[in-house]
Amino acid sequence: MIHIGCCGFRSSRVAYYGRLAAVEVQHTFYQPPRAQTLAKWREEAPPGFEFAVKAWQLITHQSSSPTYKRLKRSLDDEERAGAGSFRPTAVVGEAWGATLESAAALAASAVLFQCPASFGPTRENVENLRAFFDGRERRGLRFCWEPRGDWPRELVRELCEGLDLWHAVDPFAARTTTPAKCYFRLHGRRGWRYSYEDAELEELLSMLPRDAASYVFFNNVEMLRNAERFKELAAAEGRASGTEPRAGTSHVRGDC
Numbered sequence: 720m721i722h723i724g725c726c727g728f729r730s731s732r733v734a735y736y737g738r739l740a741a742v743e744v745q746h747t748f749y750q751p752p753r754a755q756t757l758a759k760w761r762e763e764a765p766p767g768f769e770f771a772v773k774a775w776q777l778i779t780h781q782s783s784s785p786t787y788k789r790l791k792r793s794l795d796d797e798e799r800a801g802a803g804s805f806r807p808t809a810v811v812g813e814a815w816g817a818t819l820e821s822a823a824a825l826a827a828s829a830v831l832f833q834c835p836a837s838f839g840p841t842r843e844n845v846e847n848l849r850a851f852f853d854g855r856e857r858r859g860l861r862f863c864w865e866p867r868g869d870w871p872r873e874l875v876r877e878l879c880e881g882l883d884l885w886h887a888v889d890p891f892a893a894r895t896t897t898p899a900k901c902y903f904r905l906h907g908r909r910g911w912r913y914s915y916e917d918a919e920l921e922e923l924l925s926m927l928p929r930d931a932a933s934y935v936f937f938n939n940v941e942m943l944r945n946a947e948r949f950k951e952l953a954a955a956e957g958r959a960s961g962t963e964p965r966a967g968t969s970h971v972r973g974d975c
Contacts, residue, residue, distance in 0.1 A: 720932055720933075720958060720959065720960040721924075721927055721932075721933045721934075721935055721953050721958050721959055721960060722740065722741035722769040722771075722828075722932065722933065722934045722935070722960045723739060723740065723741055723935050723936075723946055723949055723950045723953060723959055723960070724739045724740070724741035724742045724743065724769070724935075724936055724937075724946055725739065725742060725743070725936060725937050725938070725942045725943060725946055726743045726745060726904065726936050726937070726938035726942070727742070727743070727744075727745040727938075728742055729942055729943055730943065732760065732763060732764075733763070736763065736764055736765055736768060738943065738947055739943075739946055739947065739950065739961075740765075740767065740768055740769060740950075740959070740960045740961030741768065741769035741770070741771070741934070741936075741960060741961075742768075742769075742770060742771070742936075743771045743772075743773060743831060743904075743934075743936045744757075744770060744771065744772045744773060744821075744825065744827075745773055747772045747773050747774070747775060747818060747821045748773035748774065748775060748776050748786075748833070749776065749786065749789040749790065750775075750789065750790055750791040750792070751775055751817045751818065751820070751821045752821070754820050754821065754823075754824040755824075757821055757824035757825050758824045758825075760825060761824065761825050761826055765961075767960065767961055768961070769828055769934075769960060770822075770825040770826065770827040770828070771827055771828065771829040771830070771831060771863075771934060771936070772818065772821050772822050772825060772827045772829075772830050772831070773830075773831045773833060774814075774815075774818045774830050774831065774832045774833075775814040775815075775817055775818045776790070776803070776814075777802045777803065777810055777811060777813070777814035778803070778805060778811050778814045778815055778818065778832065778851075779803060779804070779805070779832055779833060779834050779835070779838070780802070780803045780834075780835050781802055781803035781804055781835075781837075782794060782798075782799040782800075782802045782803065784803070784835060794810070797809075797810075798810040802814075803838075804838055804844060804847055805844070805847040805848050805850070805851040805852075806847050807847065807850055807851075811851075815855075818830060819856075819858070822858075822860055823858070827860065828859075828860065828861060829860060829861040829862075829863055829885070829902065829934060830860050830861070830862055830863065831863045831864075831865060831887055831902070831904075832862065832863065832864050832865065833865040833867070833887070834864070834865060834866050834867055834868065835867065835868075836867045836868050837868065838866070838867075838868055839868040839869060839870070840866075840868065840869070840870045840871060840874055845874070845878070848878065848882075849878070849881075849882065852882040852883075852884065853882060861885055861900070861902075862882075862883065862884050862885065863884065863885040863886075863887045863902040863934070864878075864879065864884045864885070864886060864887060865886075865887035865888070865902075865904065872896060875896050876896035876897075879896055879897050880897075884897070885897050885900040885901070885902045886900070886902070887902040887903075887904060888902075888903065888904070889903065889904055889905055889906050890903045890905070890923060890926050891905070891908050891919070891923075892906075892908075898928065899928055899930075899931050900931065900933075901926070901927050901928065901931075901933040901934065901935075902933070902934045903923070903926075903927075903933070903934065903935045903936070904936050904938055905923075905935070905936070905937045905938060905939060905945075906938050906939060907938075907939035907940070911938075911939055911940055912939070912940045913939050913940070913941075914939065914940065914941035914944070914945060915937075915939075915941070915945045915948075915949075917948070917952070920945070920948060920949045920952055921952060923935070923949065924949070924952055924953055924956070924958075927958075929958070935949065937949075
């Protein structure tokens with residue numbers, strides 16, 4: 720099934736739960752809420768609702784990132800020096816513990832590790848990435864990695880295969896190296912103000928495997944409307960989570 724939603728609720732949670740059946744939680748990237756708060760979100764959600772969580776920025780982004788302006792806790796000098804880039808430091812380990820706690824409270828199925836463009840394919844970064852994910856406790860979670868720097872495609876493929884990662888991409892900007900494990904984030908083809916037309920959403924549907932779970936999260940100005948329309952198209956083929964197949968629907972398989 721295809722788990723379809725938005726990057727963030729973009730409306731009241733109650734209203735969102737009535738419209739879509741999945742969400743990528745953004746709060747956990749900036750500053751994870753208390754576990755009790757997230758557990759309440761889980762309780763509010765209908766049965767079968769899918770949560771994906773964005774890993775805390777202390778794991779992926781160094782403290783010079785402007786995203787730290789939304790960090791609610793203060794860091795001492797040692798923590799600032801050790802934050803980000805998957806480095807083997809105490810603060811990164813603490814951030815992973817908080818991310819794992821958030822995922823457990825939400826009964827999430829996936830964790831997204833979104834990297835800044837400054838995190839490039841240096842030897843040190845690759846070694847730290849391998850060390851972080853190799854043997855990492857997963858508790859049934861799917862680990863999804865979004866490299867945004869200038870990473871060679873074959874290196875991304877090798878890392879995803881070796882470390883059991885889902886390659887997260889905007890499918891209209893780059894092809895995934897894990898076509899059987901699709902985690903798509905759609906940011907707008909010409910920027911955030913872009914709205915997807917039906918022909919593009921049908922093309923998107925054709926990119927997704929029919930024999931495996933997939934995630935599709937919209938992050939553009941019309942994210943709610945586009946996600947709902949894509950859900951309608953996927954539901955017509957019986958492929959959207961939270962819906963039932965329609966009788967007599969024919970299927971056309973596409974490649975991711």
